Amino acid sequence: MKVVGFGASGSRSSINQQFATYVAKKLNEDATILHIADFPLPIYTIEEEQANGIPENAIALMEQINEADVLVISLAEHNGSYTSFFKNTFDWLSRHKAAVFEGKKLILLATAPGPRGGLGVLEAATNRFPRHGGEVIVSFSLPHFNENFHAEQGILQADKKQELEEALGAIISEL
Numbered sequence: 001m002k003v004v005g006f007g008a009s010g011s012r013s014s015i016n017q018q019f020a021t022y023v024a025k026k027l028n029e030d031a032t033i034l035h036i037a038d039f040p041l042p043i044y045t046i047e048e049e050q051a052n053g054i055p056e057n058a059i060a061l062m063e064q065i066n067e068a069d070v071l072v073i074s075l076a077e078h079n080g081s082y083t084s085f086f087k088n089t090f091d092w093l094s095r096h097k098a099a100v101f102e103g104k105k106l107i108l109l110a111t112a113p114g115p116r117g118g119l120g121v122l123e124a125a126t127n128r129f130p131r132h133g134g135e136v137i138v139s140f141s142l143p144h145f146n147e148n149f150h151a152e153q154g155i156l157q158a159d160k161k162q163e164l165e166e167a168l169g170a171i172i173s174e175l
Contacts (some may be wrong), residue, residue, distance in 0.1 A: 003031035005072035006062060008121075010037045010085030015145045016118075019111045021072035022154055026168055027070065027107075034064055036089055044091040058092040065093070070171070071134070073099065073125070074109035080120035094132060101134030107171070108139045117143030138167045149152070 007017030017035065024031035039057040040049055044047065064088025076083045082090065093100045108125050110118025121143050126139045140163070148157045155161040159160055 002067055002069045003028040003072060004034060004068035004070070005031055006034040006036055006073075007076060008036065008076045008086035009076035009083050011076070012037060013151075014076055015111055016076040017144065018110070018151065019109055019145070019149065020072050022149075023074070023107060023109060023164070023168070024072040026154075027072065027172065030070070032064065032067075034061070036061065036086065039089065041089060041092050044088055044095070049095060054073060054096045055092060058089075058096050061089070062093055062096050063104070065100065065104070068104055068143035070107065071125055072103045072107045072109065074111060075125050076097040076117040077110060077112055077119045077121035081124055082121055083100055099133035101132050104134050105171075106134040106136045106138075108136055109142070111141075111142040113144065113150070115143050115148055117141035117145070137171060140164055140167060 003024050005020040007014040007020045009016050021033050022031060039061040040054050041057055106129055108122060110122040112118045122139055122141050126136050130136060142155065142160060148155060148160060150156055155164060
């Protein structure tokens, strides 16, 4: 099972990058971890696409996504939705291939320092990504990241840890 994970943020210190890495490695220690900041793209406009075509970085990122059986994406939330960095990346990917997540099983995560844990962006992605060919098999939010997550121990809140463990256990047995 080829697992690819990334945080949907351009920040190098993203808590969602940490969370995606943690979950992807729980599924498969050999998971490929991407930093979408390694695939910088110009701001999408139709004029940019007409003048220069699909950027090489969008094609390279799409190739990484195509190799996955399972994608682990932890979505950072800005003002209740995707970060502008991720939205721009997603726009370019969907211009290259509308079914960005075609045939992929998706584990959608979100975390934030606050009590909602990125629920707004998680809801948006859970509704949107199946329209781009993905099958959402897990949708999980971790509130209060700084209090509920430790780099070595993982999720500290017992009920949230159990909820995620059960969801991942079902996935592992399926694949």
